[in-house]
Amino acid sequence: MADSNNVSASAGGKRIDEATGTSTVGHEWDGIEELDTPMPRWWLWTFYATIVWSLGYVILYPAWPLVNSATEGVLGWTSRGQLEKELAADAARRAPTVNAIAATAITDLPARPELMQAAVQGGASAFRVHCVQCHGAGGAGVANLYPSLTDDDWLWGGDLAAIEYTITHGIRNPDHGETHVSLMPAFGRDGILSGTEIADVVSHVRVISGQEKPGASATRGAAVYAANCAVCHGPAGEGDRTVGAPKLTDAIWLYGGDRASIAAIVENPRNGVMPRWGHRLDPVTIKMLTAYVHSLGGGEKAPAPLPEGQGANGQP
Secondary structure (H helix, E strand, O other), rough: EHHHHEEEOOOOEEEOOOOOOOOEEEEEEEEEEEEEOOOHHHHHHHHOOOHHHHHHHHHHHOOOOOOOOOOOOOOOOOOHHHHHHHHHHHHHHHHHHHHHHHHHHHHHHHHHHHHHHHHHHHHHHHHHOOOOOHHHHOOEEEOOOOOOOOOOOOOOOOHHHHHHHHHHHOOOOOOOOOOOOOOOOOOOOOOOOOOOOHHHHHHHHHOOOOOOOOHHHHHHHHHHHHHHHHHHHHOOOOOEEOEEOOOOOOOOOOOOOOHHHEEEEHHOOOOEEEEEOOOOOOHEEEEEEHHHHOOOOOOOOOOOOOOOOOOOOOOO
């Protein structure tokens, strides 16, 4: 920039800044004019190089957007095509491990620690995509909504085979004949029990779970429990996994263990639904999900086989 007081006219009619000897561009603002200083040569060559580079890019790669696509470029390269190649290369890299998991029964995975660890890692990735929305990061669950997968309370069994079955077939899927099904009656809504009887049975349940001391209400509730609840939850409240009836004698409560919460469930149970994944995920992914869920802290060993001819309740 130059002050107009320091600018003089040259023989050619150009205005020259006396201090620098540089001509001006003719712009003036409040007595200040702009010098026509040439760009550095390195800057000009860099600018020309970017022009050449951009022309080459437009020719070689997709560049100009069209209505439904873009110009393809003479190389035929696309980001989607590159992603597909990378995914194919990764699938080829993982193929031996995936094939080994596929060929191994879920109950045999623990005997192969390296393969089990690979299944757990793969299941962790699948869990983050398909399961965290309900069960939370790390399988901790959501209070009053979705169960934790990190404790040892399992409605349908916590060994590998049981977890795999639950993931595959889901819970209370009306369109699937192999899904887990258990329906707790709405004792209050349907008029099966009176309000007083519900209050009494809640007292009994809180006594057997160690939350209240025995009293007259709990004593009356024991009789109500025996007549209406023991068939599923067991005489002592130990639960029954074969019908998905939860244990009532511990401190783990999906929908809360206070009086109001228990009474609400007896009055009108929620009977939650878990999607079945057998028609959405391939068997190997389900097997890896099973391994991951089993590893979260509550996984159990496979139950010992029953004597021939003996049922799950210990009777022939």
